[in-house]
Amino acid sequence: MLNFELYNPTKLVFGKGQIEKLSELVPQGAKILLAYGGGSIFKNGIHQQVIDNLKGFEIVEFGGIEPNPHFETLMKAVEVIKTEKIDFILAVGGGSVIDGVKFISAAVHFDGNPIDILQKHILIKENAMPFGTILTLPATGSEMNSGYVVTIQATQEKLASGGSALFPQFSICDPTVIQSLPKRQLQNGVVDAFTHVMEQYLTYPHEGYLQDRIAEGILQTLIEVGPKVVENPADYALASNFMWSCTMALNGLIQKGVPSDWATHMIGHELTALYGIDHARTLAIIGPNLYRVLFETKKEKLAQYGKRIFNLSGTVDEIANEAINKTVAFFHTMGMDTRLSQYTENYSKTADFIVNRFDERGWKAMGERQNITLEKLKEIIEMSY
């Protein structure tokens, strides 16, 4: 097992009706920036619930944070915070709104040009503006971690960063909110969380026996509830396990002490930046082909995954191959198209474009063994056409 530090000070407030605790969770007397996305919180009644539960607080609203939030939009929020002398940010939304608020929190007191936080991957360890979240779309785990991903519109770059000062102070997770979500977003949430686990699990056999068991538990739960929750989002047992699995998939716990990959995300982010494909769907396109191209170095772990999750038997190669097929089948069950050509007609130069971009950034070796070279990257992307 690798050495690790586990620190996660977010207070997670999980369950039906927990939004009623909001006024106790927000710092007393704070002037609040209420940040949200495209306005779905007006349709599902959550905006009104927030207002009702923040009586007596001074609130400034900032809506319009996009899916794959734009640096350019978020900098407008930073200006509002400075002008209005805001003390605390409340993010109400899914991963994009929460990720966006983390960047806002980082940028407000940043000494320098905030675009550097993204492009130079600067970790924020102090002087962040405190914030809390109300999660409306389970998927990213952003409600209980300190990482975020922001897109620079001007350069079409989708970049990840974070820092120990960027944990939400609290996150309210009420599983009943998923009832009003479109089916497509529920599908995305399941596949996103599933792939988060895979990035931290599907590497090579190691001494993190307990970490593997916990990762497998999340995968099993998502396979069990995923297809059902999409059809019955009002079923509280399904909704709560879906939501809790999404948080546990990326709150930092399962990656402690073990290697992780993350190349599927790095490639997937490019597909979103280039073609606007939903984040989860890019993962469903890339993940299985990455396992195929890296088969020789991942097959031992693929076989463990195949045995424990899908009860497969056979040789290591047979189980590993079939485990990839089962994963693709699960993604299909979750409504994912798993080929790039199903999303865009203009895919033919994608591999070259992304390879060049990674080359320019100096990203020449990825994955848990740093053995995903630019040649392998090209092969993965072309296999995904």
Place this chain on the structure above:
Amino acid sequence: MLNFELYNPTKLVFGKGQIEKLSELVPQGAKILLAYGGGSIFKNGIHQQVIDNLKGFEIVEFGGIEPNPHFETLMKAVEVIKTEKIDFILAVGGGSVIDGVKFISAAVHFDGNPIDILQKHILIKENAMPFGTILTLPATGSEMNSGYVVTIQATQEKLASGGSALFPQFSICDPTVIQSLPKRQLQNGVVDAFTHVMEQYLTYPHEGYLQDRIAEGILQTLIEVGPKVVENPADYALASNFMWSCTMALNGLIQKGVPSDWATHMIGHELTALYGIDHARTLAIIGPNLYRVLFETKKEKLAQYGKRIFNLSGTVDEIANEAINKTVAFFHTMGMDTRLSQYTENYSKTADFIVNRFDERGWKAMGERQNITLEKLKEIIEMSY
């Protein structure tokens, strides 16, 4: 799934050689009370490592905290803290030392008679003295939770309490420390952690699907590494999974959103208070008989446990019964005697004594369904003779 709040601000620093980070973890300029137990930290070199890594800090030592730490001893530490104007406590030891330090932390600024904290079960939510820990004996999970158990010597009462202000600020967990532990303590650690999981898992089928999977993952890991780590404590893979499993068994995570039992611990504490039997061994004596007496209301979960952990098949009753037998067999493999009469000759009035004591305290209904009456309590204890 039940509503829950998850908050755990302890910074866990896990791995080989992590004690070197001690001087960065302790508040700069603090005057430190170094609290420990019977002196094993002198034999295994940890005391010297602590001193070496706290150069420049003013340190006052307080040794002699007993297994099942005594209120009377801990109050002496409270006096030392007041006299010496201590700012921070460093607990170096196992669960007893850490539990003792939590009580000390609670008592220093307590407004009233500190014995009330125990006897009136007062939860400490503010004004605790900050403390960190260096774990030398994996078992209790105290290094990453806010609960503790202290024995009042004068009344032979072993009482549990806690509070959100009593999380360690940090805990250093180096799995190599277990190399110098006696086999008996390693055995105890595995069974203690195993039973912690069982208290939070072995209840009835519920909607906490993910929580069950994680609990099962810890049980599987302990069954896998437990018998081996006792024989090969220098094997880092075994040691690290053992230590991490102990922390995860009782850091609060797996009990969120699900019912829990804890009656085995309540009864076990009495056996320790009465006969000085090791805590873990009292759990091995009581647990299986509690499952037998509560068979009708626990059998569904026993069957899930039997299927998933021991791959049993048959009817619910058959699997549930065999799962109890398998549990006893595992305890035997871990070197546990599982009958009270193997520890003391004077056991014949134990049931009556404990029933009276629980009756006096008003503890008349225990367990996840509150269906462990005093009659059932008597039956469990008599079955354990």
